[in-house]
Amino acid sequence: MDALIQYVKQCFKEEYTGHDFFHAQRVVSLAEKMYEKEVSFPKEEELRLIKAIGYLHDVVDEKLTSKREEHYQEINSLLEQEGFSPKEQEEILYVIEHLSFSKNQKERASLSLLGQIVQDADRLDAIGAIGIARAFAFGGRKDQALYDERFPLIKKIPEKRSSSTLHHFYEKLFFIENQMNTKIGQAIAKERTQYLKKFTEEFLKEWQQKN
């Protein structure tokens, strides 16, 4: 898997909006752990598929790259090199094409169990302590306010971009626990969401102290 990992590192060399190589690494290791809990007999070849999907899942995201075709060519030859069968290559490509959160708002693609596990791991990385850090890093990068008290905090999917990073919690992150595919994903999401809520409470308490 070394060549594939080096390739992903290279792709995210200058990416600081929270979709960096370390995000891919966390997704892989959380997905591996979830897989081992979710199935009774873990298989080495399925763990290999999870690794490939996890590392590659953001490489062809249209938000992050304008060179999708080139990436697909590169990915095809890397997967071939790694010895994945044509059927496995097809599964990996299908999942990385359909995994993204934003895509699933419009239509819900049906993913294989392995795809569902990596999708859960990807979404879990948007909540909890690292999820909070990623959201504020993303917000800073996009010149988005930490919070904007002119707009109400309402739990609903917005039509336009969020008014602030704290709004993003209400508009996306608090929905994640109900969007998990797997039981183990649900349990982790519940715990992390409690942490997000506690953080939000503290944030608003400190914010209000300035008034």
Ligand code: ADP
């Ligand atoms: P996906 O990779 O599933 O398409 P996104 O690109 O929407 O998901 O989100 C990736 C990361 O960026 C997540 O950690 C998410 O919380 C963060 N993010 C996305 N949009 C915003 C926003 N408007 N404000 C703050 N963080 C955001």
Ligand code: NI
């Ligand atoms: Ni991701």
